Amino acid sequence: MATLALSLHFGGGMELLFDNRRDHEITITLPAPADVRLLIDWIATNLLQERKELFLEGPSLRPGILVLINDTDWELEGEEDYQLKDGDDIVFISTLHGG
Template identity: 45%
Template sequence: MAETSLTLEFTGGSEFLVGNQKIHQVSIPSSSLTIRSVLNWLRETLLKDCDRIDLLLEGEYVRPGVLVLVNDTDWELMDEERTELKSGDRVTFISTLHGG
């Protein structure tokens, strides 16, 4: 099976969910990859030991208050979780959720 190499970036506080590491270079087994596939991979891999996954994901979707960019473009201008990705793409998760 082919793999898709991506850069995953976590900012705005979301990096604490993935070991306080902002940038992750990953290869995901798939010849056809969408953001939805990346979210499932995140849940099963990078977030598998995280007890606060709800700060990033709500069910199978990105939690409201978390911005998602694909190559610096808001995914809402694309096809959101159905956006197709290719090797070399950068997916950025920016949390806008802050305590008060």
């Protein structure tokens, strides 16, 4: 098991799904190796307040959500396979907006 202190941030309207809070400082214990896939599941189970379909599509993150890991696009870090490290800063931003 891995215990990690992480900073999570939600923007672009996503904060409305998370008790209208943009920033969450969390300490979690996940099975090792702890990757973003496990974090997304933990977020959906423990932080997501409503409208799960606006965050997830099946077990994965919904398309249209930009993810930054330590200020780097998660596509450059391995997306859901990125191995979390203590102190990581992870940002989720919705790029889809109604009109």
